[in-house]
Amino acid sequence: MDIFKIILLGITVTILSVILKQYKPEFAVQISIAAGVIIFFAISDLLKDTYLFLENLTQSIGIDILYINILFKIIGISYLCEFASAICNDAGESAMAIKINIAGKVTLLYLSLPILEKLLTAISEVTL
């Protein structure tokens, strides 16, 4: 998707939400959410292509597909958490944004446990 269109969209949405913030602040938040969703759809096909490329690459090299899946789950979760906490920050609710960030970090930690376990077992086999 053309990055210039996304930049222009972002600027117009910022101007619109500044205008609306004077009269109806609640609509300004809605506009930024809508813009975030549209920008994500603009880049989602790029993400799909990278996922397919990585999948083929790992299959050809022989690395376990599990890592790539976990990697993309982590990317997805961090993107969504960033999306939500940025919206909360825009609306002025920084406390909610921090809570979402903490929840995201805990989920990421939980997701990376299998990799940690494999790493430690590999190290212990080498040292023993």
Place this chain on the structure above:
Amino acid sequence: MDVDLIFQIAAVGILVAVLNQLLVKSGRDEQAMMTTLAGLIVVLMMIVNQINNLFDTVKTTFGF
């Protein structure tokens, strides 16, 4: 990249703002509050559908 959603929300926001001023100036504060709420709910419904699409796409893209 359908940007018409953004302009619909902006239109509803500005319309509600104008209607609100109109009603407040003519002394009907309750109706002004009701129109603001109605506008908010309409926009919220549009946003909820889009967010639903977003979560579905994220699920499929990132293989949840």
